[in-house]
Amino acid sequence: MTTTPTTSARAAEWWRAQRTRVLWGTLIAVVAFVVIVVVARLLRGIPAVEAFIDTYPGVVPPPEGTPVGIPWWLGWQHFLNAFFLVLLVKTGLELRGRRRPPGFWTRDNTRWPRTRRAPRRLGIWLWFHLWLDALWVLVGITYVVLLFATGQWLRIVPTDWAVVPNAVSAALQYASLEWPTEDSWIVYNALQQLAYFSVVFIAAPLALVTGLRLSSIWPAEGRWASARTERMARAVHYPVMLFFLAFTFVHVVLVLSTGALRKLNQMYAARDADDWIGFAIFALSVVVMVVAWVVATPPLLKRIAAKSGRVQG
Template sequence: MTVTPTKPSRAAEWWRVQRRRVLWGVAIAVVALVVAVVVARLLRGLPAVEAFVAEYPGVVPPPEGTPVGIPAWLGWQHFLNAFFLALLVKTGLELRSKRRPPGFWTRDNTRWPRTTRAPRRLGIWLWFHLWLDAFWVLTGVSYVVLLFATGQWLRIVPTDWAVVPNAISAALQYASLDWPTEDSWVVYNSLQQLAYFTVVFIAAPLALLTGLRLSSAWPVEGRLASPSSERLARAIHYPVMLFFLAFTFVHVVLVFTTGALRKLNQMYTARDADDWLGFAVFALSVAVMAAAWVLARPPLLKRIAAKSGRVQG
């Protein structure tokens, strides 16, 4: 009896390709990291490079009036951003897998706010992704408002062109495994400052705008619905997600290799201390995110979605 091999589904093939890409990506990243360290250490042995590092140590003095310390609301923002970003990555990967959604949600037009438009059916993963987007945007808007209301923007918005050579110097020091001297309770080093500025004012708006273009809220007819704008949004949205993942990975690695207890206290308890309280709060936040990741499964999502519409499948 001849057994015909089963052809893998499109979704299974997609996940197989992604796993292969991840493995290749990790291998390339490891090789690139080793090369970067070797090159950086060779450069640090050159007198001209050492003179450059001495002139630009990696930190630009903050402008007058810059607040010292990290407020408690920033710790909550840090957790909420990480929480929503983790679930956005989960749902984004599900959407990109092209698997048939395990259920479909249709809006109940009899509920407030009422609309005369025909209801649109959304896959349960897309429905959840859009709700996460809404909460993430709300968190981001409150963050920006508080950032400017409390003067904390002075800590992450460059106000001096000296930030560029100092960022190069800081990157060179990190790459050579000779960490730059810094005190993030008072001022971020220039590389940190540029990274945070990019995340808040460039990557986040790009993620929002491209995600909005790809969402069901975007008009399906008219000039705004051109296929070219959709293609451009798709070409940007996924790389932005990868940028957030890369930033998060580097951010976590540096936190744990440059004085973890003190950094975690600053980030999660708004204290410049080196006890274990910040680590405990961090561990609790990771446990909450892990639980949310595990619980965010179709059966629970469909029960929640049924509160605001009709769920099929």
């Protein structure tokens, strides 16, 4: 499957404009990685640091009653969250580019939901972004409900302050390229736990609230419609997206470098095994995401949008 000439031209234009920045960024990242590894290994050569790691190995024993294993619904959540995140990033970058939308959509106010005020006209990328947001929020609500209904929250919500020094220990072990000993089928290490907690209970709500403020459904009048709140939302929303991307990148790298077959089985097949079933499901999910990225083009989006409103452009 090939991209359209317009997409190819825009990609080439972006590369010409950002090539120097990308190359310098890559070089800086590589140098920073090497420095971090060297410093971490030097620190681990200090007896006091090794004693700290022995005292805090990076894993906090789970509370009594914590469920063992990863349920099937969490495997589906992995795919759905990644799927929506990929498309949200695509549409977010389109919106951030501030180019004229390739089309506009206006809701049909003769059908439910009807409003007193005339519907606002939305760019096609914004329309798609809002729909993705709504579906992603639905997935998130389902996740949180199941998380607490099944007791899985005990795996990602810290309940002991020992998680802090253990997270520092785990970070130091990762940085020195000597992975902390843990079995994520039973318990996450402290750094994983803090990361998952931050994603679910801090970053996701921030993305939701700031996204609502920037969306067309936010009241256009009143004290909450000030330019100041919009600037604050913009200042937070984009960094949150970068956080999600950074988390996803690190998450994938660590999964693939710390027993990929077993981790992918746990994440996608809800099985604690070393066969290729989880990898196959993961690979299929990646194909689906790539196809979705490629086919989510203005012509297709406009045809879909036309089913619920008037499309122009």
